[in-house]
Amino acid sequence: xxxxxxxxxxxxxxxxxxxxxxxxxxxxxxxxxxxxxxxxxxxxxxxxxxxxxxxxxxxxxxxxxxxxxxxxxxxxxxxxxxxxxxxxxxxxxxxxxxxxxxxxxxxxxxxxxxxxxxxxxxxxxxxxxxxxxxxxxxxxxxxxxxxxxxxxxxxxxxxxxxxxxxxxxxxxxxxxxxxxxxxxxxxxxxxxxxxxxxxxxxxxxxxxxxxxxxxxxxxxx
Amino acid sequence: xxxxxxxxxxxxxxxxxxxxxxxxxxxxxxxxxxxxxxxxxxxxxxxxxxxxxxxxxxxxxxxxxxxxxxxxxxxxxxxxxxxxxxxxxxxxxxxxxxxxxxxxxxxxxxxxxxxxxxxxxxxxxxxxxxxxxxxxxxxxxxxxxxxxxxxxxxxxxxxxxxxxxxxxxxxxxxxxxxxxxxxxxxxxxxxxxxxxxxxxxxxxxxxxxxxxxxxxxxxxxxxxxxxxxxxxxxxxxxxxxxxxxxxxxxxxxxxxxxxxxxxxxxxxxxxxxxxxxxxxxxxxxxxxxxxxxxxxxxxxxxxxxxxxxxxxxxxxxxxxxxxxxxxxxxxxxxxxxxxxxxxxxxxxxxxxxxxxxxxxxxxxxxxxxxxxxxxxxxxxxxxxxxxxxxxxxxxxxxxxxxxxxxxxxxxxxxxxxxxxxxxxxxxxxxxxxxxxxxxxxxxxxxxxxxxxxxxxxx
Numbered sequence: 001x002x003x004x005x006x007x008x009x010x011x012x013x014x015x016x017x018x019x020x021x022x023x024x025x026x027x028x029x030x031x032x033x034x035x036x037x038x039x040x041x042x043x044x045x046x047x048x049x050x051x052x053x054x055x056x057x058x059x060x061x062x063x064x065x066x067x068x069x070x071x072x073x074x075x076x077x078x079x080x081x082x083x084x085x086x087x088x089x090x091x092x093x094x095x096x097x098x099x100x101x102x103x104x105x106x107x108x109x110x111x112x113x114x115x116x117x118x119x120x121x122x123x124x125x126x127x128x129x130x131x132x133x134x135x136x137x138x139x140x141x142x143x144x145x146x147x148x149x150x151x152x153x154x155x156x157x158x159x160x161x162x163x164x165x166x167x168x169x170x171x172x173x174x175x176x177x178x179x180x181x182x183x184x185x186x187x188x189x190x191x192x193x194x195x196x197x198x199x200x201x202x203x204x205x206x207x208x209x210x211x212x213x214x215x216x217x218x219x220x221x
Numbered sequence: 222x223x224x225x226x227x228x229x230x231x232x233x234x235x236x237x238x239x240x241x242x243x244x245x246x247x248x249x250x251x252x253x254x255x256x257x258x259x260x261x262x263x264x265x266x267x268x269x270x271x272x273x274x275x276x277x278x279x280x281x282x283x284x285x286x287x288x289x290x291x292x293x294x295x296x297x298x299x300x301x302x303x304x305x306x307x308x309x310x311x312x313x314x315x316x317x318x319x320x321x322x323x324x325x326x327x328x329x330x331x332x333x334x335x336x337x338x339x340x341x342x343x344x345x346x347x348x349x350x351x352x353x354x355x356x357x358x359x360x361x362x363x364x365x366x367x368x369x370x371x372x373x374x375x376x377x378x379x380x381x382x383x384x385x386x387x388x389x390x391x392x393x394x395x396x397x398x399x400x401x402x403x404x405x406x407x408x409x410x411x412x413x414x415x416x417x418x419x420x421x422x423x424x425x426x427x428x429x430x431x432x433x434x435x436x437x438x439x440x441x442x443x444x445x446x447x448x449x450x451x452x453x454x455x456x457x458x459x460x461x462x463x464x465x466x467x468x469x470x471x472x473x474x475x476x477x478x479x480x481x482x483x484x485x486x487x488x489x490x491x492x493x494x495x496x497x498x499x500x501x502x503x504x505x506x507x508x509x510x511x512x513x514x515x516x517x518x519x520x521x522x523x524x525x526x527x528x529x530x531x532x533x534x535x536x537x538x539x540x541x542x543x544x545x546x547x548x549x550x551x552x553x554x555x556x557x558x559x560x561x562x563x564x565x566x567x568x569x570x571x572x573x574x575x576x577x578x579x580x581x582x583x584x585x586x587x588x589x590x591x592x593x594x595x596x597x598x599x600x601x602x603x604x605x606x607x608x609x610x611x612x613x614x615x616x617x618x619x620x621x622x623x624x625x626x627x628x629x630x631x632x633x634x635x636x637x638x639x640x641x642x643x644x645x646x647x648x649x650x651x652x653x654x655x656x657x658x659x660x661x662x663x664x665x666x667x668x669x670x671x672x673x674x675x676x677x678x679x
Contacts, residue, residue: 009473015480022487053469080472088573097545102476102509105483110548151593152551172495176486180552181502 001112001125002026004045006036006062007078008054012101016049019105024163032056040073047112048075050095060093067094074115078103104180110152113137129162130205130220143204153178154197157190161208161218170215229413233406241398249391256383260376261348268350269335271298272369275308279365281356286312286365294369304372307342311366312356323368326351331364345372412436416443428454461516461523468512479505514644517577521651524574533572535607535676536562538579539600546583554593557583561600566607569679570656578652578660581645582611582672589615589670606658607676614669623662649674 003020007013008031017027028043030036033056036048052059063075077090077098090098096115099108117137126135133142139155141148150158160169160177171187178193179185194216198208205221274294280287288310298306309319324340331353339348347370355362412435419433430447479502486498543559550557568575586596594614601608618626619633626633627650632643646662649672653660658676665671 009477012473012477012480015477015484019480019484022484078476080469080476088576097548100509100513101472102479102505104506105480106552107549110552114548114551151554153554153592172492173487176495176499181499181506183553 001046001116002028002044004028004030004036004039004048004073006030006033006048006054006059007051008032009051023105023109033059033062036062040071045073046116048073049108050075050077052077052079052090060090063090063093063095074112074119076108076111076115106156106177106180127162129165129218132201132204132206134158134162141200141204143201146203148200150197150200153193154200157193157197158218161216165218165220168211168215168217174215230406230410233409234402237402237405238399241395241402244398245391245395248394249387252387252390253380253384256387257380260379260383264348264371264373264376265335265337265350267297268337268348268369268371269352271295272335272350272352272367275310275369276352276354276365276367279310279354279356279367281358281363283359285358286317286356286363288318290318298369298371304375305345307347307370309366309368311368313363317365319368323370324349325366325368331366339373340370342370345374346377347372348376412439420446428457457519457523461519464512464516464519468516471512472509475505475509511644514581514648517581517648518644518651521574521577521648521655524571529571529573530569531572532567533570533575534565534567535575535600535609536565538572538576539598539609542576542579542583543598546580546587550587550596553587553590555587555590555596556594557596557598559598559600562598566600566602566678568607568656568676570676574652574655575676578649578674579609579611581649582674585645585672586611586613586615586670589613591615602678605678607678609674609676611672612665612669614665614667617664617668617670618662623660626662627660 003025005013005017005020005027007016007029010031013029013031017029020027028039028045030039031054033054036050039045040048050059050063054062059077063077066073066075074096075094077095078101079090079098080101096119097111099111113136125137126133128134131143134140135142136155136159139150139152141150141158156178157174160174171190174190175185175187178190194208194210201207207219207221209217209219211217271294274291274297275288278289278291280289295306298304307320307323309321309323309325310317311325320342323342326336326338333353335350335352337348337350339346341347342349349368349370351366351368354365354367356365357363416431416433416435416439420431423429428450430450431443433443435443482498482501482505486495486502489495489498539562540559543557546557583596583598590596590613597610597612599608599610599612601610616633621631621633623646625631627646646660650660653674653676656676658674661673661675663671663673
């Protein structure tokens with residue numbers, strides 16, 4: 001996905017951008033509303049991540065003016081105030097969703113996906129691999145005539161493996177990305193999900209290989 | 222230790238009773254005195270008439286004074302009572318007839334009009350009337366004194382009756398006064414009691430100004446009470462602003478820390494570093510959650526005094542919350558189902574507070590549910606109440622009671638490593654209370670927790 005990140009705190013902006021790029025997203029950063037407008041004029045984005053308090057104005061005014069002008073790029077507001085009234089405000093002003101700082105990137109991604117799905121986004125995310133097509137927005141695998149639905153963790157696991165076929169992902173790495181840090185899980189918990197995903201991949205040319213003692217990788221037969 | 226001053230009511234009643242008692246005693250004395258003197262006047266009238274009648278019959282002659290005692294005079298006296306009668310007629314200092322030892326006034330000048338006085342004679346209290354006449358004997362005037370006495374038993378009996386009557390009147394007057402003083406105390410203290418009631422009836426979070434109509438004397442009290450309330454509200458409002466500011470200033474760097482930690486975790490292969498990074502992320506999560514809930518809690522406390530009292534459609538609210546929590550639940554393969562929210566169920570209340578309460582309940586359900594279970598949100602209107610239930614298949618209450626769990630910063634015994642602040646249920650309970658509803662936390666049949674928020678439909 002291509003993000004426009006509007007955040008004036010340079011350290012946070014840099015960290016968030018780095019973090020999103022780790023997941024394979026493209027990120028442009030804007031430190032002010034005017035920079036954000038310049039970026040929007042120059043390029044199209046799948047999603048805008050918008051801070052509220054910016055040096056040259058209030059993010060909510062930007063939100064209002066964008067919506068009034070009929071531009072409907074999905075906007076997720078990043079708020080630090082977290083007062084109930086602030087959350088309700090931004091939704092009333094036309095934001096698609098909000099996250100409270102500090103946010104969980106897995107949750108942010110889930111919210112982005114939910115927003116895009118709700119918007120019926122035309123975002124071309126369908127990927128083909130070894131005889132299957134994968135649509136992360138609808139969480140479906142299509143193998144031949146058959147369409148299989150993936151549950152969220154299966155979906156995320158497949159996304160990770162598919163991001164770098166043939167590369168070995170360690171159990172620990174997969175756990176970190178699948179489970180929240182607040183959950184205590186053993187590395188073996190991942191096996192359950194690998195097992196399920198394997199069943200859903202049956203009939204396609206894609207296979208999850210166990211690399212003993214190290215982890216898993218996705219291979220095409 | 223200072224003793225509490227006497228209650229106003231008791232003080233007022235006692236003082237009024239004191240006044241009533243004094244008035245009753247005065248009334249008693251007055252009635253008695255007037256009645257006694259009336260009885261005395263009656264006796265005096267009859268005694269005087271008898272004395273005059275005897276004096277009329279005095280006749281002078283050449284040799285001396287002769288008297289033909291008019292027995293009808295004594296019968297007049299006998300007619301008013303059974304008292305004994307004594308008489309004495311003296312001429313020139315010598316007793317002509319009657320009781321020579323009957324006392325006469327010592328210093329009174331002789332007079333034709335009867336003179337009355339009281340004295341004792343033969344151990345009786347007597348009333349004596351004395352009159353003088355000059356009778357010609359041998360053409361010489363001789364002063365004749367006629368004294369008639371009557372014992373006072375009859376009069377005393379009358380006096381006793383009058384005294385009894387006077388006492389009865391006094392007591393009756395006292396009783397009436399006592400009754401009236403109670404009524405007066407009640408009506409005078411009424412406004413104070415009503416004001417105290419109005420203030421006492423307020424909920425613990427009610428910080429609206431007191432606008433109870435009160436009499437002029439109580440107005441300074443009400444004014445200063447309202448002053449206190451306003452200052453308290455100001456302090457709460459500053460606290461809320463402060464917490465919001467603090468949250469803002471803490472959250473931005475925390476977000477940086479979290480993002481960096483996640484990046485480091487992703488890029489590191491060393492187990493030790495990874496463990497450290499996980500701990501950092503958990504700590505960040507915990508502090509941000511605490512900050513949110515402290516702020517929520519401050520908001521609840523602050524808003525409760527000026528409740529945005531409008532119609533809130535619970536079905537819309539519940540659907541919105543289900544949607545906004547969808548992605549979070551999805552991350553753990555949890556599904557959120559909503560039932561009973563197809564048609565509007567409207568309550569009177571503060572949307573933000575209700576949302577805050579429900580958000581906390583749903584957050585809890587998501588946190589404590591095992592993956593791939595369902596969180597059931599339901600809405601029902603029955604018996605004039607709206608019931609919102611959040612049911613999960615989580616770990617239940619772990620043996621702790623609801624009052625315990627709802628206490629500030631108390632968490633279940635079975636939370637293990639789940640991050641939380643212990644403020645969530647406190648917020649829910651306070652919101653329920655503010656809206657005149659209730660909050661019920663029970664173990665769900667078949668495992669899990671059932672949290673019910675019951676609000677009055679108005």
